[in-house]
Amino acid sequence: MNKDMAALPTQPDTALCDIRYTAGISIIVPTYREAENIPHLLRRINRVRKDTGLTLEVLFMDDASDDGSIEAVATSGFDWARIIVRDGGRGLSPSVIEGFAAARYPVLVCMDCDLSHPPEAIPKFVLALHTGQQFVIGSRYVPGGSTDDDWGFFRWLNSFIATVLARPLTTVRDPMSGFFALRKSDFDTARGLNPIGYKIALELIVKCGFENVGEVPIHFSDRCFGDSKLTLAEQLRYIQHLRRLYMFQFAGMMYLAQFLVVGASGVVVNLSILSLLFWAGLPEWLCFAGGIGVSLMTNFLLNRRFTFSYARHEPILRQFLGFASAALLGLVVNYAVALSLRMSVFEEGAFALQLSALTGVAAGMGFNFLGARYLVFRKRFIRK
Incomplete structure (x- = not known):
């Protein structure tokens, strides 16, 4: 059973700046019609790159959006950003898995493109991995974590129920998070990955058998541009995904x-x-x-x-x-x-x-x- 490490302590900026993963970090961003958000995300990641000196790449895994996403990456001016247009069926989890496989660097980070995940937290993820954690999650539900005020009761209730249903699989407080980091060497040892829907972090925690899972507090923001991809069909796929994981674990x-x-x-x-x-x-x-x-x-x-x-x-x-x-x-x-x-x-x-x-x-x-x-x-x- 995975052990929740609770919130990792916030490190001073000087400690974060001292971190150097010269081998590099690959940031995987699954996208579908996120052309408006791509330039904003890349600019924020670039500020993190300059402030910390981290070597990184950003790999957009696009589900054939045909909305200008390719052009948004090509004209960004950042040679460390690239985009791969997937030929197979759409899906967030398969996109992430393919992105991890195509990553160049030994540290993997997954995040959304809708600006709900703060890239400024990535150095803390790297620090947590550097100090012994196997898997690090950006968490809304540990001390210091938060969400926008206009989430609403039903959105909160949906997240709460989804988390409770996953509780027998892990004691992590925010297993629904799509913002996380792990080592590529650990990912390469995973067998039988069969994710559906959008909860790839839970799949990796269970299938990789991670025992030390850290949670870094983040502020989860509402998207600025585009439409949410969380539909009723995705929620039903989550139930199907849970059944598969229960079958695997028990x-x-x-x-x-x-x-x-x-x-x-x-x-x-x-x-x-x-x-x-x-x-x-x-x-x-x-x-x-x-x-x-x-x-x-x-x-x-x-x-x-x-x-x-x-x-x-x-x-x-x-x-x-x-x-x-x-x-x-x-x-x-x-x-x-x-x-x-x-x-x-x-x-x-x-x-x-x-x-x-x-x-x-x-x-x-x-x-x-x-x-x-x-x-x-x-x-x-x-x-x-």
Whole structure:
């Protein structure tokens, strides 16, 4: 679990000016229709470069804006700034990953182009890395951090909920921040990066296994030019991203939790089909069989699509036969455990029969999960 270092102490200007990363810093800025902001950002970064003597480059990763962004960089007069126009689909996180891979220097900084992130904080990021931090975040929520006054309640609530949902993954106070720094050597060790949406910092903290995460207080400003890219679709992608990270961090628990949720939905399907067939006047034995059969199929399809989604491209018929066999064996385990406990452990008592039955259900469910997880949808045999 990542440890929050809280706010890093503010260093005097003389200490910041003494920092020299002669090997250089690469500042990655994902952009989409930010031509108006580019000149302002570059001028502020240039002042930081002159004041501190830091060697740096700025790499704009542009999602084919076609709004004059290329010209804004070309006419800026700063030979340490360049722009790469991406050919693939748009996306902030993929842009950052590609930018990190293309960076020339061993220290990586990511920031937005909308002037919400203060480039004046970058020397403090470098200082924190220089003093042993693995990952440094520009934080709004540590002492000294702040946001503009006109944020509004709903914007604050959205940020608060997103942060709470990420809490099991990290104790960092502002994991939603898009302003952060790390070493390129640490980034190069990351495996299985699969970010979606706009929360790339959280992806890196989890996937790189960072233990020492520092937070530098910043003032988060509202954008001056252009439109916000935070849409409802992006927020929904964040939920999807969280699910992926939970699966990465707590794989066993998440597989089991989803399996149980699907199993609960199967109970609803079973009872619904049984009732419909009974109301249609069919024999009871056929009603029971119909409910079991339909719920078995829905459970299989839901587990294949969501619980064990990595296996959904494998042959479906073979998987279904394996799933049905595991379910049948699970029923046998259920019955055998319940009967055995009734005869040996729960021989007497007001709810002896019910306790035996519940224990049998738990054993059968556990057997079904293990069979599905390690036999039917076995991950190590899935083609990459």
